[in-house]
Amino acid sequence: MPSVRACKEKRALDQWAEAKDYQVVVIGYGPVGAMVANLMGRAGVRTLVIDKTPEVFPKPRAIALDHEILRVFDNIGALDKIAPYLEPFTASQHFGVDGELIRRIDMAPAPYPLGYVPSQVFLQPPVEVELRNNLACFPCVDVRLGLDFISFTQDAEAVSIEARNGDGEIERFKGAYLIGCDGASSGVRRTAGLALDDLGFDEPWLVVDILVNEKGLAKLPRTSAQYCNATRPTTYVIGPKNLRRWEITILPGEDPKALENEANV
Numbered sequence: 232m233p234s235v236r237a238c239k240e241k242r243a244l245d246q247w248a249e250a251k252d253y254q255v256v257v258i259g260y261g262p263v264g265a266m267v268a269n270l271m272g273r274a275g276v277r278t279l280v281i282d283k284t285p286e287v288f289p290k291p292r293a294i295a296l297d298h299e300i301l302r303v304f305d306n307i308g309a310l311d312k313i314a315p316y317l318e319p320f321t322a323s324q325h326f327g328v329d330g331e332l333i334r335r336i337d338m339a340p341a342p343y344p345l346g347y348v349p350s351q352v353f354l355q356p357p358v359e360v361e362l363r364n365n366l367a368c369f370p371c372v373d374v375r376l377g378l379d380f381i382s383f384t385q386d387a388e389a390v391s392i393e394a395r396n397g398d399g400e401i402e403r404f405k406g407a408y409l410i411g412c413d414g415a416s417s418g419v420r421r422t423a424g425l426a427l428d429d430l431g432f433d434e435p436w437l438v439v440d441i442l443v444n445e446k447g448l449a450k451l452p453r454t455s456a457q458y459c460n461a462t463r464p465t466t467y468v469i470g471p472k473n474l475r476r477w478e479i480t481i482l483p484g485e486d487p488k489a490l491e492n493e494a495n496v
Contacts, residue, residue, distance in 0.1 A: 252405050253279045253373075256392055258380045258419050259412035260284075262293075262355070265362040267410055269307040272369025279404055280372065281394055282413075283379040287359045291440055294355070294470055295320060298347040308368060312361040313353070318471040320350040323455040333459065352470045378402060382422045383409055435481040437490050443473050451475060 255271050257264050260282030271278040304310040325333040339349050366372050378394040381401070385391070390409040394402050411419025420427065443451065456467040466478040481487055489495060 252389075252407075253277055254406060255279075255408045255410060256281065256390065256404055256406035257410045257412055258282075258392070259414060259417075260363070260374065260376065261288075261412065261414065262359050262362065264410075264412035265359060265366070266303065266307070267412055268372050268374070269309065269362060269365055269369070270303075272366060272372040273307050275371055278372045279406065280374045281378045281380060281392070281404075282376055285376040287356050287363070289356055291355045291470075291474070291476075294352055294468055294476060296351055296353055298343060298345040298349045301347040301351065302345055307365060309361060309365040312365060313358045316354040316357045316361075316471060317351045318353075319348040320352055321454050321469045323457065324452075325457045325459055328460050335454070352468065354471050354474065380413065380418050383419070385409075435487055437477075437479045437481055437487070437496070439477040439479070439496055440470075441475050441477075443475050448473060 254276045255278045257267050257271070257278060257280045260268075260280050264280060264282065268278055268280045301310060304313060320338055322335060322337045324335045327333050343349060363374075366374065375394075377397045379396075381393040381395055383390055383392045389405050389407060392404045392406070392409065394404070396402055409419065411417050411423070413419055415427070441447075452467065452469075455469050458465040458467070463480045463482060465480065466476075468476040468478070470476055481490060
């Protein structure tokens with residue numbers, strides 16, 4: 232049985248829908264904002280998504296996800312669309328400072344606890360594109376790109392949002408709820424006066440993604456690898472298809488910008 236609070240919140244959302252205002256406004260259209268918008272759409276919640284950047288960021292960043300995330304993709308009807316950009320994570324091997332094998336970790340065999348392979352590698356840009364494309368299934372969701380969030384105010388009835396469009400004009404929107412999905416430098420967080428809890432972990436690494444040809448693939452390890460060298464730890468990840476990733480520690484005194492030069496890489 233739903234709680235009294237849940238019933239009141241549903242009635243409040245229904246009233247917003249009848250008034251043609253947005254029930255939820257989402258700031259940020261990265262993978263989190265796109266997923267939130269899909270979940271809102273699946274629930275029939277009238278939703279607006281705002282982001283200042285019109286396109287998906289073109290470079291891969293995250294490379295792995297787990298079976299719980301796959302369940303969410305399935306729940307919004309997007310799993311078949313993103314499946315071409317997923318592959319099961321390979322076994323991985325850890326090597327010591329002298330190159331000796333310390334341990335090998337194999338992926339769990341079927342049957343899988345949640346019905347999916349527990350760990351997958353993926354290509355983030357096309358997966359984000361498919362998450363956005365999937366919103367076509369939900370006519371209750373509107374997307375406005377090229378709008379730069381400025382601030383919000385709220386009272387007992389609503390949240391009022393201001394954003395600036397590409398022509399420099401201020402546009403205003405209103406919703407029953409506001410969800411900030413605008414990243415670590417979140418303008419929503421700053422406007423709300425919420426402190427960022429920084430745990431102080433900061434290690435620079437050089438991340439190199441390469442699309443490898445057949446000749447190169449034949450020379451590379453068949454498993455992902457962690458090289459446990461105390462001086463310069465390095466990770467090698469087998470991504471989907473012919474994508475291979477190296478993550479290399481940047482040492483004190485080294486210039487990250489110089490290391491990014493293609494010849495140095």
